[in-house]
């Protein structure tokens with residue numbers, strides 16, 4: 328599926344219009360026709376069925392008027408409810424309003440609050456707002472959206488959103504106050520990236536792309552979904568041995584947070600690392616020796632946490648390193664963590680308190696062979712903005728993380744995002760069962776193991792987040808929620824078997 332952001336979409340429309348020397352209203356005609364054709368194909372409405380189209384004054388409303396005209400021509404009893412000020416109709420929307428009326432169509436104008444009672448309806452089309460929404464819905468639209476959702480529930484009829492369900496931010500996937508809960512979203516030209524992200528995904532329903540003439544060229548958008556079709560897997564051959572599968576060194580844990588280190592180490596082994604060595608402050612290490620027999624534990628120093636002198640550790644000879652899980656936030660540890668990022672010469676992943684350490688040293692740059700894996704709060708700390716600012720624009724801030732650090736940036740959460748410098752990647756696996764302590768540590772271990780097995784940093788990050796989410800989806804299928812971070816690690820080989828060995 329081709330995926331774009333709204334700026335790209337508008338640029339595509341403009342470029343098409345200029346090169347084809349045709350007005351944009353021709354695209355609106357194609358869009359509205361494609362919408363009705365798709366509705367016919369999916370719902371096969373019978374002659375005389377009643378469909379209600381909610382139209383706004385922007386061009387999304389224009390698509391709605393075109394679809395309404397095709398519906399009427401097909402023998403559907405179609406009514407349009409135009410919400411908002413008709414004086415504000417765009418020129419193309421007005422033209423299609425007039426064409427619909429000239430064809431005998433009925434339009435009711437409403438301010439938003441007081442909607443006419445819809446007693447019998449077989450389907451609703453949402454053509455209120457598309458990619459033009461950037462601010463929270465104003466109150467009259469909020470009332471309309473609530474009325475659409477309530478009517479669809481009461482009448483048990485489908486709701487088809489044109490381009491974007493009204494209320495969804497097409498770039499960020501955020502809900503701008505409230506949104507239409509669509510059964511089907513027919514997105515115009517190419518899928519808007521926000522439609523593929525949480526929380527929008529639960530409002531989009533079945534997503535169909537209406538291909539228009541302008542997107543038939545060999546256009547590649549700057550956004551991509553991470554799916555089982557485009558990730559890279561490490562391979563084993565019959566001759567593989569532990570020396571060929573990569574040696575991961577993990578710098579993790581402190582007294583009281585030994586578990587984070589164990590989770591990271593276990594996940595690295597489950598993700599195929601040939602050997603895992605766990606470096607831990609001495610007093611923490613003595614608490615966990617033997618917990619995972621496959622892990623080599625190297626106690627460091629003489630204390631509860633890592634300290635600056637621990638930069639003397641020889642970090643050569645490893646294929647990849649994970650640093651940061653559960654190391655704590657002592658000043659000495661943060662100074663040590665930042666110094667280590669300069670000493671490490673192999674690919675590495677930095678997470679959790681390692682990111683806290685980086686945030687204490689603004690402007691510190693990381694090499695491109697480093698992957699950082701912040702959640703929203705860690706990203707906010709790194710970029711010195713609020714959690715809300717990040718939540719409002721996750722696609723923008725994952726790019727900002729890359730720009731600020733130079734590393735391959737992963738922004739975790741529902742719909743984890745990845746940016747390596749060129750394309751925004753949106754993960755498609757994972758579920759709210761992952762909202763439990765330690766699942767981030769397992770992700771760090773997975774990415775480190777993939778780096779150690781030779782994957783490029785961006786590939787290791789993409790495969791890692793997909794694999795981690797897929798393991799969680801398998802567990803959610805078995806248990807629902809309530810599975811543990813350890814179980815996510817233990818589920819990894821089953822996914823590998825399905826994807827690589829079957």
Ligand SMILES: NC(=O)C1=CN([C@@H]2O[C@H](COP(=O)(O)OP(=O)(O)OC[C@H]3O[C@@H](n4cnc5c(N)ncnc54)[C@H](OP(=O)(O)O)[C@@H]3O)[C@@H](O)[C@H]2O)[C@@H](O)CC1
Pocket residue numbers: 340351352354355358359383384385386387388390411415417419455456457458459460461462463464465468489490491515
């Ligand atoms: N270019 C073309 O020919 C093609 C365009 N295409 C179609 O056009 C769509 C984009 O059209 P667009 O740019 O006109 O914006 P659109 O989504 O209709 O939104 C503007 C309307 O929303 C309203 N509104 C905004 N914010 C609001 C808020 N917070 N709360 C309440 N209201 C708010 C705003 O009202 P205003 O703020 O002006 O009062 C205005 O009425 C695109 O998604 C696709 O469907 C395709 O068919 C291909 C050809």
Ligand SMILES: Nc1ncnc2c1ncn2[C@@H]1O[C@H](COP(=O)(O)OP(=O)(O)O)[C@@H](O)[C@H]1O
Pocket residue numbers: 679702739740741742743756757758759760761762763764765766767768769770795
């Ligand atoms: N609602 C959710 N849907 C999908 N994935 C989620 C959700 N909540 C959390 N996750 C995932 O779970 C992991 C949590 O990581 P993190 O917050 O660092 O946990 P911890 O620090 O306890 O290890 C991340 O990979 C994140 O993307």
Ligand SMILES: [K+]
Pocket residue numbers: 387453454455456457488489490491492493
């Ligand atoms: K819409």
